[in-house]
Amino acid sequence: xxxxxxxxxxxxxxxxxxxxxxxxxxxxxxxxxxxxxxxxxxxxxxxxxxxxxxxxxxxxxxxxxxxx
Amino acid sequence: xxxxxxxxxxxxxxxxxxxxxxxxxxxxxxxxxxxxxxxxxxxxxxxxxxxxxxxxxxxxxxxxxxxxxxxxxxxxxxxxxxxxxxxxxxxxxxxxxxxxxxxxxxxxxxxxxxxxxxxxxxxxxxxxxxxxxxxxxxxxxxxxxxxxxxxxxxxxxxxxxxxxxxxxxxxxxxxxxxxxxxxxxxxxxxxxxxxxxxxxxxxxxxxxxxxxxxxxxxxxxxxxxxxxxxxxxxxxxxxxxxxxxxxxxxxxxxxxxxxxxxxxxxxxxxxxxxxxxxxxxxxxxxxxx
Ligand code: SF4
Ligand code: SF4
Ligand code: SF4
Numbered sequence: 001x002x003x004x005x006x007x008x009x010x011x012x013x014x015x016x017x018x019x020x021x022x023x024x025x026x027x028x029x030x031x032x033x034x035x036x037x038x039x040x041x042x043x044x045x046x047x048x049x050x051x052x053x054x055x056x057x058x059x060x061x062x063x064x065x066x067x068x
Numbered sequence: 069x070x071x072x073x074x075x076x077x078x079x080x081x082x083x084x085x086x087x088x089x090x091x092x093x094x095x096x097x098x099x100x101x102x103x104x105x106x107x108x109x110x111x112x113x114x115x116x117x118x119x120x121x122x123x124x125x126x127x128x129x130x131x132x133x134x135x136x137x138x139x140x141x142x143x144x145x146x147x148x149x150x151x152x153x154x155x156x157x158x159x160x161x162x163x164x165x166x167x168x169x170x171x172x173x174x175x176x177x178x179x180x181x182x183x184x185x186x187x188x189x190x191x192x193x194x195x196x197x198x199x200x201x202x203x204x205x206x207x208x209x210x211x212x213x214x215x216x217x218x219x220x221x222x223x224x225x226x227x228x229x230x231x232x233x234x235x236x237x238x239x240x241x242x243x244x245x246x247x248x249x250x251x252x253x254x255x256x257x258x259x260x261x262x263x264x265x266x267x268x269x270x271x272x273x274x275x276x277x278x279x280x281x282x283x284x285x286x287x288x289x290x291x292x293x294x295x296x297x298x299x300x301x302x303x304x305x306x307x308x309x310x311x312x313x314x315x316x317x318x319x320x321x322x323x324x325x326x327x328x329x330x331x332x333x334x335x336x337x338x339x340x341x342x343x344x345x346x347x348x349x350x351x352x353x354x355x356x357x
Contacts, residue, residue: 009085016100017099017100019100019105019106020105021102021105021106021288021300022106022299022300022301023106023300023301023304025295026299026301027301050085052085052087055088055296056086056111056114056262056263057104057111057260057262057304058110058111059107059108059109059110059111059114060099060101060103060104060105060257061090061094061099061110061114064087065085065087066085066086066087067084067085067086068084
């Protein structure tokens with residue numbers, strides 16, 4: 001039996017907490033994130049692999065990734 | 069003959085990834101914290117909260133004590149018993165607290181300046197007594213809060229407000245100092261290696277006796293700016309990733325390859341009588357006379 005499955009992730013960014021330090025953008029291995037002025041935004045959700053590096057390297061409790 | 073329903077095993081349900089929920093541990097309405105963009109202290113705090121969660125110690129049984137400095141702001145953001153005290157004196161308060169309430173899990177969050185300069189004496193004597201508490205030294209090699217003076221861990225040649233032409237003083241190695249003074253658990257981690265850091269903080273908290281974790285993290289605002297690191301990311305990569313080696317890797321490296329690198333991991337562990345217990349024994353013995 002073959003199973004094709006796609007994992008889907010939801011990225012929550014708290015714009016009240018994000019300080020725009022760029023750490024999550026720089027450490028994301030698949031270039032999901034980018035800066036829009038001083039706030040991080042998602043530019044390519046499909047590329048997200050759910051590794052949570054962005055969350056673990058964010059000093060500001062501002063980004064979390066949930067699997068749908 | 070078996071029915072088809074028995075033949076078909078249900079597909080094992082893959083566990084969905086869920087992020088760690090920090091909210092039970094963060095004091096309501098206290099975020100955003102005051103730390104600058106890219107400051108490593110927030111990453112250290114998150115590792116600390118995850119490690120505390122793993123210990124399963126009740127929040128009411130935890131007390132977090134700090135002195136003064138950027139790192140010493142940590143207790144203000146957490147939902148435990150907290151004490152924000154005087155510059156360099158966190159360990160004196162923590163000692164009193166632990167003596168009065170030995171059941172509390174006491175954690176001290178301090179910085180390189182707070183712990184090793186102004187509080188240097190308290191630091192060595194806390195280690196010597198082997199009082200059961202965990203000391204986390206957020207070590208960013210500079211005094212952040214007071215705008216970037218040299219600290220006892222500013223590397224030689226590096227720039228600070230009090231060392232405009234480069235610091236000429238040799239540094240303290242937090243871990244060697246702690247071990248020599250008598251701490252019974254000594255470890256180092258970095259904010260970059262967040263999984264390792266969470267693990268060593270957990271081990272430090274489970275240890276009975278004085279445990280010290282030297283946490284290398286970044287102050288982009290002063291140390292970074294003065295020393296020409298362009299971004300917080302560059303600081304994490306150059307100082308924390310390239311500047312350290314895990315104790316496991318270190319065994320395989322030549323002495324010249326280890327030059328200038330700090331070791332990460334549990335560096336020392338021993339078993340020695342704990343101060344509160346010894347004190348208690350003395351009280352019982354004297355009262356029995
Ligand atoms: S979870 Fe991993 S892949 Fe997804 S945005 Fe965060 S760092 Fe990038
Ligand atoms: S790491 Fe955190 S604070 Fe920094 S840009 Fe990303 S979400 Fe914002
Ligand atoms: S001054 Fe340095 S240590 Fe203090 S909050 Fe800013 S970056 Fe962090």
